[in-house]
Amino acid sequence: MSLIRLSSPHVFKANTSAAVMQQVLLATLPAIFAMTLFFGWGTLIQITLAMLLALSFEAICLLLRKRSLRFFLTDGSALVTAVLLGLAIPPFAPWWVMAVGIFSAIVLAKHLYGGLGNNPFNPAMVAYALLLISFPVEMTRWTLPFVIQGDGWQVASFADTLRLIFMGMEPVWLDTLTGATPLDVLKNRGGMTTEEVWRSSAVLSQGVFAWYAVSGAYLMGGIYLLYRKIFTWHAPVAMLATLFIMASLVYGIDPYNYADPFVHLGVGATMMGAFFIATDPVSCATSNKGKIIFGIGAGLLVYIIRTWGNYPDAVAFAILLMNLAAPFIDLYTQPRSYGHARARVGIKDKG
Amino acid sequence: MMVKVYNFHGGIHPPDNKKHSTRSPIRPAPLPDRLILPLQQHIGHPATPLVAVGDCVLKGQKIAEPAGRISAAVHAPTSGRISYIGPHPIPHASGLEADTIVLDSDGKDEWITHQPISDYRQMKKSELIDFIREAGIAGLGGAGFPTDVKLHLGDDHIVNTLIINAAECEPYITADDMLLRERADQVLSGIEILAHLLQPSHILIGIEDNKAHAIRSLSDALQQTQLKTKLNIDLVVVPTKYPSGGEKQLIKLLTNVEVPSGKIPADVGIVCQNVGTAAAIHRAVHLGEPLISRIVTVTGEAVGHPQNLEVLIGTPFETLLQASEVDHNRLFRLVMGGPMMGISVENDQIPVIKTTNCIIAATYDEMPPAPPAQPCIRCGMCEQVCPAELLPQQLYWFAKGREFDKARHHNLFDCIECGACAYVCPSSIPLVQHYRFAKSEIRNEEAEQKKADHARIRFEARQARLERELAEKEQKRKERAEAAAKQQLLRQRAEDAKPAAEQSNEAELKQLKTAAAIARTKLKKARDALKNAEDKGQEGIEKMQETVKDLELKAEQAHNAWISAGGEDPAAKASPSIQQETESL
Numbered sequence: 001m002s003l004i005r006l007s008s009p010h011v012f013k014a015n016t017s018a019a020v021m022q023q024v025l026l027a028t029l030p031a032i033f034a035m036t037l038f039f040g041w042g043t044l045i046q047i048t049l050a051m052l053l054a055l056s057f058e059a060i061c062l063l064l065r066k067r068s069l070r071f072f073l074t075d076g077s078a079l080v081t082a083v084l085l086g087l088a089i090p091p092f093a094p095w096w097v098m099a100v101g102i103f104s105a106i107v108l109a110k111h112l113y114g115g116l117g118n119n120p121f122n123p124a125m126v127a128y129a130l131l132l133i134s135f136p137v138e139m140t141r142w143t144l145p146f147v148i149q150g151d152g153w154q155v156a157s158f159a160d161t162l163r164l165i166f167m168g169m170e171p172v173w174l175d176t177l178t179g180a181t182p183l184d185v186l187k188n189r190g191g192m193t194t195e196e197v198w199r200s201s202a203v204l205s206q207g208v209f210a211w212y213a214v215s216g217a218y219l220m221g222g223i224y225l226l227y228r229k230i231f232t233w234h235a236p237v238a239m240l241a242t243l244f245i246m247a248s249l250v251y252g253i254d255p256y257n258y259a260d261p262f263v264h265l266g267v268g269a270t271m272m273g274a275f276f277i278a279t280d281p282v283s284c285a286t287s288n289k290g291k292i293i294f295g296i297g298a299g300l301l302v303y304i305i306r307t308w309g310n311y312p313d314a315v316a317f318a319i320l321l322m323n324l325a326a327p328f329i330d331l332y333t334q335p336r337s338y339g340h341a342r343a344r345v346g347i348k349d350k351g
Numbered sequence: 352m353m354v355k356v357y358n359f360h361g362g363i364h365p366p367d368n369k370k371h372s373t374r375s376p377i378r379p380a381p382l383p384d385r386l387i388l389p390l391q392q393h394i395g396h397p398a399t400p401l402v403a404v405g406d407c408v409l410k411g412q413k414i415a416e417p418a419g420r421i422s423a424a425v426h427a428p429t430s431g432r433i434s435y436i437g438p439h440p441i442p443h444a445s446g447l448e449a450d451t452i453v454l455d456s457d458g459k460d461e462w463i464t465h466q467p468i469s470d471y472r473q474m475k476k477s478e479l480i481d482f483i484r485e486a487g488i489a490g491l492g493g494a495g496f497p498t499d500v501k502l503h504l505g506d507d508h509i510v511n512t513l514i515i516n517a518a519e520c521e522p523y524i525t526a527d528d529m530l531l532r533e534r535a536d537q538v539l540s541g542i543e544i545l546a547h548l549l550q551p552s553h554i555l556i557g558i559e560d561n562k563a564h565a566i567r568s569l570s571d572a573l574q575q576t577q578l579k580t581k582l583n584i585d586l587v588v589v590p591t592k593y594p595s596g597g598e599k600q601l602i603k604l605l606t607n608v609e610v611p612s613g614k615i616p617a618d619v620g621i622v623c624q625n626v627g628t629a630a631a632i633h634r635a636v637h638l639g640e641p642l643i644s645r646i647v648t649v650t651g652e653a654v655g656h657p658q659n660l661e662v663l664i665g666t667p668f669e670t671l672l673q674a675s676e677v678d679h680n681r682l683f684r685l686v687m688g689g690p691m692m693g694i695s696v697e698n699d700q701i702p703v704i705k706t707t708n709c710i711i712a713a714t715y716d717e718m719p720p721a722p723p724a725q726p727c728i729r730c731g732m733c734e735q736v737c738p739a740e741l742l743p744q745q746l747y748w749f750a751k752g753r754e755f756d757k758a759r760h761h762n763l764f765d766c767i768e769c770g771a772c773a774y775v776c777p778s779s780i781p782l783v784q785h786y787r788f789a790k791s792e793i794r795n796e797e798a799e800q801k802k803a804d805h806a807r808i809r810f811e812a813r814q815a816r817l818e819r820e821l822a823e824k825e826q827k828r829k830e831r832a833e834a835a836a837k838q839q840l841l842r843q844r845a846e847d848a849k850p851a852a853e854q855s856n857e858a859e860l861k862q863l864k865t866a867a868a869i870a871r872t873k874l875k876k877a878r879d880a881l882k883n884a885e886d887k888g889q890e891g892i893e894k895m896q897e898t899v900k901d902l903e904l905k906a907e908q909a910h911n912a913w914i915s916a917g918g919e920d921p922a923a924k925a926s927p928s929i930q931q932e933t934e935s936l
Contacts, residue, residue: 003685005446005697007784009770010711010718011365011522011690015732017725017777075725117726117778232735281730286742288734330745337762338360338599338739339612344760 021076023230024276027221028083031272034217035087038145038210041161042091046098047083049165053102054082061111077116081105084124084276088269088316089131090142092174095166097138101127121323122283125316132316144179144203145210182208182267183312186259193256208267215271222275231281234288236274238295239302240265246303258307270302273315283323290326290333297322354555354585357607359600361736362592363771365522365691367561371657372525372650377533379661380647381674385434386454386665388414388425389441392704393489394496395421400452406433411463411641414452417484423497423705424487427454428643428663430461442687442701444694451702454665465639476548477503479636486635487642487705492516492527492596492625493688495706498632501622502548508617513551514605515542517558517565517626518589518596521689524709526646527626529659531558531565534630535572541629544636546582549622554584555605556626561591593691594769598623600738612765627708647703649675651712653682662703668710669699675712683715690718691770725778733772733782739765743772747782750789755796758789766790863913870906877902 035043058078062069085101105127113119132139143156156171163169180188182204189197198204226233247261264270278284278298285294298318305314336343391397398415408414408427415425435453443449471479484499504510515538519527531538546554558566570586573579589595589604599610602621610616616623627645634640643664650657655676662671668685686693687707703710711718733743741762749758766786773782881895 002697003695004683004720005695006684006720007444007781007787008688008693008695008768009691009773009783010684010686010693010695010713011774012721012779013363013365013775015775015777016722016779017728017730020728020730020777071723071725077728115726117728229732229735230730232731282728284729286729286731286734286745334742334745334761335734335740337612337741337765338603339609339614339765340762341611344762346760 018074018076020230021080023225023228024080025076025083027225027230028087028276030217030220031087031214032083034214035091038214039091039143040146040156041158042093042143042156042165043087045161045165046089046091046093047086049095049098050082050086050102051079053099054078054106057102057106058111061107061115065111065115067115072116075116078106081110081123081127084272085127087272088124088128090139092141092143092161092164092178093138094168097131097135100134101131104130117282119282120327121320122277122280125277125320125323128316129320132311140180140184141178142181142184145207179203181312182211182263183306186263187306187312194259195256208263211267215266218271218275222271222279225275225279231279232288232291234291235278235284235295235298238292239274239278239299240270240295242296242299243270243303246300250303250307264303264306268306268313269315273298273302273319277315277319278322283326285326285329285333287330287333287335289335290329293329293333294322294326297325354587354605355607356587356589357604359595359603359738360740361738361771362594362600363736363774364591365593365774367522367591368650369523369525369528369561372523372648372659373528373532373564375656375658377529377646377659377661380663380666380671382429382456382458382460382663383666383670384456385667386428386431386456386663387439387441387667387700387702388428388452388454388665389439389702389704390415390425390450390452391441392425392495392664392706393423394494395419395423395500397450398422398425400436402433402436402452404433404436407431407457408433408454409461409463411465411639411643413485413487413641414454417497421497421500423489423495424485424641425452425664426487426641426643428665429454429456430459431456440696440698440701442694442696442704442707446697467639468636471544471636472547479544479548483632483635485641486631488628488631488635489642489705490625491627491631491645491705491708493692493706493708494598495704498624498628501617501624502545504549504617504622509620510549510617510622511552511620512606512622513542513545513549513554514601514616514621514623515554515556515626515629516596516598516601516623517556517562517569518601519562520559520591520593520596521691521693521709522593523650523711524648524689525650526648526659526708528562528565529648530627530630530646531562532568535565535569536576537630537633538569538626539572539576539578539629540637541631541633542584543578543582544632545622545624545629551622552583554582556584556586557589557595557601557605558586559591559595560588593771594738594767597738597767597769599767612762642705645703645705645707647671647707648709649712650709651686652714652717653678653712662707664705665702667700667702668696671703671710672699672712677712681714682712684711684713684718686711686713686718691774692768721781722779724780727778727780730777732775732777736771736775738769738771739767741766743782746789747780747785750785753792755789755793759793763789763793860913860916863909863916867906867909867913870902870909874899874902874906 032043032047055078058073059069062072082102085105089097089101105123109121109123109126110119160171164171180203185201185203186197222236225231243264244261247264250258251260278295285291301318301321302314305311305317332345334343334345396419399418400415402408402414408430410427410430412427413424414427417424432455433452434455437450438448439451441449468474468482480499480503488498489495490498517527517531542554566588573584573586578584587605594600595604602616603609608619610619631642644661646659647662648659649671654672655678658675660671684695685699686695688694688709690711727744727747729744731744737743745761746758746763749761763786768783768786770783776782877899881899884892884895
């Protein structure tokens with residue numbers, strides 16, 4: 001008789017990376033719903049397009065790298081990247097914007113570095129930053145939330161949206177629907193005080209509700225993932241808390257010229273960044289302590305770039321910069337192990 | 352007083368699968384025809400056999416004695432004949448064979464005379480510890496550390512807390528649970544002996560809260576014996592969480608003290624013993640039974656009747672599986688120990704040893720092979736469950752990349768290989784194997800390094816010695832050369848200083864020497880003639896005597912004349928001259 005001989009442990013939790021990815025995808029559903037509700041069919045079309053492109057690029061890369069297609073395509077990581085990028089770019093952006101984005105995310109940011117698990121940067125954010133710098137017009141043409149227009153859903157039909165995205169046919173209603181995002185408005189307010197901007201801009205006074213709702217949807221998804229223990233609270237909470245404290249301090253000193261902390265948390269990509277990007281395990285810091293430092297850094301950078309930088313929103317840049325710092329953070333944030341008086345830092349023992 | 356329960360970092364909650372094997376009471380396992388007794392069933396040196404093939408032994412007779420400080424004796428678990436001494440497969444992760452004593456049972460199960468200790472309190476402690484050592488007791492919890500070593504602490508270790516480990520945190524295993532349900536009194540009696548030896552101020556029995564029955568049984572026994580107050584024993588129920596039964600984790604749970612890295616619990620005043628070990632000590636001391644049997648949980652979905660058996664050490668797994676109605680068609684993996692840290696064995700001829708607390712006969716569905724590993728996505732789930740508070744994913748990268756310095760710096764050697772990280776890993780990475788690999792590579796490297804260092808030191812010493820010798824030789828050569836030069840100089844000077852008159856004396860000296868020699872020869876001849884005449888009794892002896900006397904005088908005169916003229920006395924030549932010495936070197 002000869003039985004199988006394997007090393008311990010002999011049992012495993014029913015848990016796979018694919019299941020983790022599925023949970024993340026599931027958690028984006030509220031945001032997808034909210035985006036669609038307020039910004040029309042565009043988001044859904046973009047996400048579908050992104051997923052198809054992502055799977056195709058992933059398959060091509062795997063073939064070129066001579067890896068098992070079935071084994072790696074089913075891990076769901078490409079789909080998560082696709083959905084996040086689909087949610088991040090403006091709903092009416094032309095198809096080639098998405099194509100360039102997915103190419104840079106999957107091919108450049110992921111497979112050129114060695115595929116899943118080896119990418120130093122979050123692929124979706126690499127793509128987003130690259131698109132934002134390369135195609136500023138397409139990437140800043142956001143629609144106004146449909147609630148303001150009231151008839152948004154009637155004018156921007158599914159067919160019209162498809163034609164707009166894929167054939168570049170710009171319908172007459174496009175001009176009436178496009179507009180700046182709240183952060184754009186606040187950034188480019190000219191000489192007005194914050195209060196005056198709020199009163200004068202419809203996006204802020206009426207439309208901001210839509211952005212808050214989308215942020216709320218991301219928050220919901222994030223809390224679900226926390227509950228499912230897909231990630232820990234450290235990075236998102238540190239990032240949100242830092243942003244909140246920074247904004248409160250500056251707003252407390254000068255409320256006329258700076259946005260209040262709730263705007264910083266509620267509009268733009270803050271919630272998405274905190275719960276879906278900063279928590280990306282591959283490119284984040286490793287230890288709990290490291291994740292807190294990562295989150296603090298990201299929060300600080302978001303505030304600094306938004307307030308004093310050139311771009312109205314800064315989540316992508318902030319997180320990419322922190323991705324860059326993550327390996328270094330890791331060196332100095334090892335936890336104190338059992339039986340050790342203090343944590344070890346650096347690479348080697350001293351002496 | 353309720354004892355506060357602390358916490359340790361991480362831990363997991365795998366399905367415990369303990370209920371199946373606790374339905375029926377402990378029953379004795381069948382006596383097998385053949386017992387296989389590995390010489391090493393414990394941590395330390397293998398025992399040395401005391402028997403030869405063909406010897407007949409009685410149950411409880413010592414058949415191998417401890418070799419060295421950390422070792423344990425082996426006893427015959429039944430009566431019979433020794434049929435083989437040599438390598439046989441043993442329960443070891445490597446699957447390699449090791450030396451065993453094989454005992455063919457005679458079926459009589461005939462005991463030696465029991466020699467219990469009537470009152471161990473009257474004994475010297477060291478003698479009591481030796482008695483426990485003679486009984487072959489090694490930790491029954493799974494590690495198998497010889498118990499006497501843990502009891503025989505030096506003066507630098509003062510034990511204030513004795514922890515009795517009844518946590519039994521690994522899934523499936525119920526041996527300690529059943530022991531406490533049925534024999535709590537034996538465990539307490541063993542604890543009493545341990546307390547007598549260690550004199551702790553506090554005794555804590557740690558048990559997981561999933562063993563309600565055992566907890567009740569133990570607390571009842573505690574009340575009956577009134578040991579609770581006498582020995583200050585606290586029964587501490589800890590939450591069920593793997594690996595709470597790990598020594599370091601249990602210590603943290605019960606005392607909030609961490610055993611410093613690289614130290615032993617005794618360094619912080621704590622000694623940990625397993626409940627099974629306590630019971631074994633009781634049986635040795637009070638009943639005179641050495642460690643020849645233990646309770647083994649036989650479970651898993653491939654057995655029809657999961658249960659706990661009182662098993663003789665050396666019983667092949669096959670006997671136990673049969674007694675538990677194994678279905679060989681469904682048997683896929685046979686594990687000794689728990690599913691988290693146990694080892695899988697290739698066949699059922701492997702014997703039960705002192706540390707065998709459980710045998711799991713698992714079906715394919717129960718313990719399927721792990722799926723192929725996916726890339727690590729650094730999700731950090733391993734880190735959240737690591738009871739040693741390490742960064743398992745970092746260690747994994749370092750092990751994989753052979754960056755052993757970094758792995759070491761990330762405290763690789765504090766890893767207890769509990770398997771919690773691999774259990775939760777969503778990418779099914781066999782993390783523990785990576786750590787074992789890294790550890791053994793580092794150990795090999797260290798051994799190589801040590802060897803190399805040793806060789807280097809030896810080489811350097813040899814080199815230094817050769818150089819020293821060479822230098823000494825050189826020094827001596829120089830000294831000799833100098834001495835010779837000096838001598839030469841002296842001689843030269845002496846010759847230079849020789850007066851010219853002496854030169855003319857040379858010839859005279861030679862004449863005198865010849866005259867002396869002639870006188871000596873004449874004297875000799877006269878003596879010989881005298882002797883001859885004396886022997887033969889010839890006449891004229893007196894005259895001859897006179898002639899000899901005359902010649903003696905003349906010879907002496909001639910000799911003296913030669914010496915005084917500067918000749919050398921042949922007698923003085925016995926000691927070699929300086930010149931001679933210099934030439935001979």
